[in-house]
Amino acid sequence: MESLEPYLEKLLLCKAFSELSGAEKEYVLESISKEDYDKFRETLAKSVLALKTADLAPVLSPEVATNLKKAFQDRHKKTYAWPVSFARFHFQLPVIPAGLALCTIVLLVYLFHQGFTGAPQLVTGKTQKSDLDVNGALAKPELKEELVLPLQTEQSSNKVNTDNKETAKQPEVKAQPNQIEKNAPIQNSFNEGESYMLAENMEVETDPLDEEMFDTDNLTIPGINVGLLMPETN
Amino acid sequence: MSLISSLFKNFSASSDEELMLFISKGEEKAFDELYKRYSKRLLYFFYQKLSRDEDSAQDFLQDLFLKLIQKPQSFDPNQRFIVWIYALAANMCKNEYRKAAIRGVKADDFDLNAVKEKLPVLNLPDKFDQHLFASQLDIALGDLGESHRLVFILRYKEDLSIKEISQVLGCAEGTVKSRLFYTIQRLSFKLEIFNPHKEVI
Numbered sequence: 001m002e003s004l005e006p007y008l009e010k011l012l013l014c015k016a017f018s019e020l021s022g023a024e025k026e027y028v029l030e031s032i033s034k035e036d037y038d039k040f041r042e043t044l045a046k047s048v049l050a051l052k053t054a055d056l057a058p059v060l061s062p063e064v065a066t067n068l069k070k071a072f073q074d075r076h077k078k079t080y081a082w083p084v085s086f087a088r089f090h091f092q093l094p095v096i097p098a099g100l101a102l103c104t105i106v107l108l109v110y111l112f113h114q115g116f117t118g119a120p121q122l123v124t125g126k127t128q129k130s131d132l133d134v135n136g137a138l139a140k141p142e143l144k145e146e147l148v149l150p151l152q153t154e155q156s157s158n159k160v161n162t163d164n165k166e167t168a169k170q171p172e173v174k175a176q177p178n179q180i181e182k183n184a185p186i187q188n189s190f191n192e193g194e195s196y197m198l199a200e201n202m203e204v205e206t207d208p209l210d211e212e213m214f215d216t217d218n219l220t221i222p223g224i225n226v227g228l229l230m231p232e233t234n
Numbered sequence: 235m236s237l238i239s240s241l242f243k244n245f246s247a248s249s250d251e252e253l254m255l256f257i258s259k260g261e262e263k264a265f266d267e268l269y270k271r272y273s274k275r276l277l278y279f280f281y282q283k284l285s286r287d288e289d290s291a292q293d294f295l296q297d298l299f300l301k302l303i304q305k306p307q308s309f310d311p312n313q314r315f316i317v318w319i320y321a322l323a324a325n326m327c328k329n330e331y332r333k334a335a336i337r338g339v340k341a342d343d344f345d346l347n348a349v350k351e352k353l354p355v356l357n358l359p360d361k362f363d364q365h366l367f368a369s370q371l372d373i374a375l376g377d378l379g380e381s382h383r384l385v386f387i388l389r390y391k392e393d394l395s396i397k398e399i400s401q402v403l404g405c406a407e408g409t410v411k412s413r414l415f416y417t418i419q420r421l422s423f424k425l426e427i428f429n430p431h432k433e434v435i
Contacts, residue, residue, distance in 0.1 A: 005411060006396065046364075046371075047421060050364065051387065052390075058288045068303065
């Protein structure tokens with residue numbers, strides 16, 4: 001069967017018969033005659049040119065273009081959805097409702113947690129002995145919060161106090177009169193000496209090392225229960 | 235971000251394969267560019283393949299691009315887009331032939347003897363008239379069988395290789411070569427009048 005081999009095609013498109021070499025002529029004449037070669041070459045050259053340049057196709061319908069444009073927009077319109085895959089199942093979660101649901105869940109969990117633990121704790125939830133009165137009962141629930149500021153102040157100045165015992169009278173401590181006034185109702189239940197004795201009699205959990213460094217005997221501040229100002233132990 | 239990037243993106247410099255990637259990401263301008271490149275060529279392909287029925291060709295063109303919109307992921311980026319799209323178009327036509335066969339409609343068979351009578355006898359000037367040749371070529375191609383016509387168009391209009399044509403049409407490479415030879419032979423005969431070496435009596 002006659003066929004258009006790539007080499008023959010190349011020769012047809014590139015060279016006239018007169019331009020062919022001896023070997024090329026021999027190859028061509030094995031397939032077609034010289035007259036056919038010229039005719040094929042002429043037809044092929046003109047056909048290629050016509051197919052490339054001439055507009056032989058029917059006029060495109062503008063309706064087709066419009067329909068396709070609409071189809072494309074429908075296919076790719078923004079869904080604002082999260083693609084979620086679980087096992088073999090695939091979901092499209094709408095972003096806004098899913099986001100709201102997630103926020104609600106987080107809020108509910110937070111509120112549920114708060115329902116058990118109450119208000120945020122400013123100091124550790126562990127009741128300290130210094131919070132108790134003589135009979136061992138909690139002196140006053142508000143006491144813990146009221147004592148926070150002095151306690152923190154005292155803790156921050158611990159290192160200074162250990163270096164120089166006299167520094168107990170420095171500005172941090174001098175600021176105590178304001179707190180004393182604030183804590184007046186509690187302090188009023190004891191005399192000055194009694195409050196000191198009370199602090200001594202209570203079994204405060206303190207590190208022996210701290211006791212050596214922090215001599216409470218010499219740390220007397222009028223109107224302040226020094227025992228309550230003891231550094232918080234581990 | 236996508237909107238901003240698509241506004242400034244110049245898709246005319248992108249390859250067909252890159253455009254397909256953008257289309258799968260929803261870039262409308264990429265689709266417009268691809269449609270601009272291929273709509274006319276594919277319409278001509280369908281027109282030639284569907285017995286020169288222009289309305290059917292328009293419908294098939296729309297269906298083909300709808301498939302491209304709906305399932306852009308079916309395109310393999312390692313493949314040449316032009317081969318893929320023409321193979322898809324050819325398969326659509328094959329399916330149409332099957333349906334037509336079921337309906338009892340006969341395919342338009344190639345009648346070699348009828349060709350001679352159909353060719354108009356023109357008194358042409360020696361100078362090659364390109365436009366006139368193009369219209370006569372179109373007629374001559376229309377008179378050829380659909381398989382021969384398409385092989386010739388894919389080879390010399392779309393510049394597909396013999397191998398690629400065999401992939402598109404689903405036939406052997408040898409078949410493509412023999413069809414090409416036959417088509418050139420027939421066209422040379424039909425368009426002989428345009429041959430300057432031909433002695434016009």
